Amino acid sequence: EADIYQTPRYLVIGTGKKITLECSQTMGHDKMYWYQQDPGMELHLIHYSYGVNSTEKGDLSSESTVSRIRTEHFPLTLESARPSHTSQYLCASRGDRGGIEAFFGQGTRLTVV
C-alpha cells in the first residue's frame, strides 16, 4: 500500500494569493514528482526530484516552484495564483527497489477565482 499524502485535497483561493501544496511520503523514496492534470488530458510532469537538494523542471513549463529539503517532503509553491493555475496537482514517488511503478497521492484540486 502506498503511503504518500497530499494536502489539501481541495483548495479554492483568490487571484494573487501565495499557496503551498504539501506532499509527503513515508516510504523513503528518493524520486518524487509533481504532475498537473486537466480533465480529459494527460498528466504533465512539471517538477521532479531525485533526492534531497535536487530539483528539476519537468516537460511542461510551470510558474510553480518546489523544494526538497527532506527525503519525505516535496512541497510545491505558487507565489501568486492565477485562474490559469486551476487544475489538479498530483504528487508521486518511486523507490529504486521494488516494482517499476510510481505511487501517487490523492491529488489536490486547485481552483483560483
Add this chain to the structure above:
Amino acid sequence: DQQVKQNSPSLSVQEGRISILNCDYTNSMFDYFLWYKKYPAEGPTFLISISSIKDKNEDGRFTVFLNKSAKHLSLHIVPSQPGDSAVYFCAASSGGSNYKLTFGKGTLLTVNP
C-alpha cells in the same frame, strides 16, 4: 508532440464482457509500460506493467499485451465489472536512474450492469 497516445476517449462495455483499452507510442527508448486507473478527484492507482522485452503480462483479470514492432499495447479486462468504471491511463518509462513517466490522455471506461 505526444509520445504516448490513447486514441479512444471513451469505451462502454457490458458487465461480464471483455474490455480492451489501446495505447500507441512513438519513442523506441521506452522500456517499461504501465497502466493506471483513476477515479475523479483521486490520484492514479497502478494496475499492471510490462517490460519491453516481454509481449504479455497477466495479473488476475488484467492482461497487458505489447507489440513492439507496431509500438502498440493493449489492456484486456476479463470479465469486466461495474467497479472497473474509471479513466485508464497508459504510461511509459525510459527507466534507468532518470526514471520519468510519460502519460497518454486516458480512456474513460464505463461498464454497464
